[in-house]
Amino acid sequence: MPWDRNQMAARAAEELEDGMYVNLGIGIPTLVANYVGDKDITLQSENGMLGMGPFPFEGEEDPDLINAGKQTITELNRTSYFDSATSFGMIRGGKIAAAILGAMEVAENGDLANWMIPGKLVKGMGGAMDLVAGVKKVVVVMDHTNKHGDSKLLKACTLPLTGKGVVNRIITNLGVLDVVEGGLKIVDCAEGVSEDEIRAATEATIVN
């Protein structure tokens, strides 16, 4: 059985180690926060906050306290606030240990495309280009194939890039793959999914 969204998020949470400062993207990556367990993880929100807490209780929303997805959130007893230049200074400067984010396409050389589809409405890259360029470990969480059944793990990206050679690890509904010399290496399979099934669903070169 392929993993569902929550199982993918739970698998992604295994990438996080005690003491890490981490940035989570929108979508499935946001769910990762539900699976960190007892690990001491500090979440960064790139609009200017370390130590992001859960959504507020109804009636306690504060318009001055939002995350990078513009959602109302809360602070923790470890929280700090700072301006956007400082925030991206810590991102670009490699202080954030890991970023977990979604993607449209990943190539076997670690190229990532997740910000625009030519001809469609383009909203902008936000902080994605800065994050993938600066964060130490970039983990992509996405479905292995698109809605037409085509592989999203490609020999080369077809969409405009967010970053070149930036992805370290890819977690899909079928398993976990690392970007290594010469292509992608399967490091884990979802329960009941074989390596052959992953190979069959992947356009990118799989190396042993």
Added chain:
Amino acid sequence: MKKVYGSAEEALDGLLFDGMLIAAGGFGLCGIPELLIDGLVKSGVKDLTVASNNAGVDGFGLGKLLDTRQVKKMMSSYVGENAEFMRQYLSGELELEFNPQGTLAERMRAGGAGIPGFYTKTGVGTVIAEGKELKEFDGEDYVLERGIFADISIVKAWKADDTGNLVFRKTARNFNPPAAMCGKTCLVEVEEIVPRGSLDPDHIHLPGIYVHRIIQGEHEKRIEQRTTRKREEA
């Protein structure tokens, strides 16, 4: 020198001209200079280039200046929440220069710090680096980005004293300090102007040297995405 002004109109008086470059603070609708935007709408100044992370929403924030067609060009990282913006952009009435969010913040900070250009690895190998100078440092490629030197800055802080020392609140700080730094003249709107000496000098987020004109007023502080959890989940 007196920095406190009675209204946005008074504060903006004598500073505006068509075609000017304005740096604006705020992230989404959080920490945006609502009163100064209203003042710009009333002034009728046009052909503006606005450096701001976002472009507001329809009818609120910078969306008001789009509705009145006063903006010629936006320099932003993310603009999706505004139908009128998209209409003007797709019809060619409005120019848009996408900047990665951290690059935009650093361009403002750099402008305010007297740095005309800097190298960053953000965007190398993407459309953002096209036409820009690349330079290799220690075996890695970096792209040259320019500092932003704005004609005026419009920002929102929580509190100010009458010398312009500023304190921001929570994530409403965001782009406000770098935007404030990069303007030749910086206009700030606050929720409260407090007596000199009542702000702890160790807790000033932006020193008054960057601030030229201050106004105080009521803010709507609209929430863009109201997300909550149920009490029983706690």
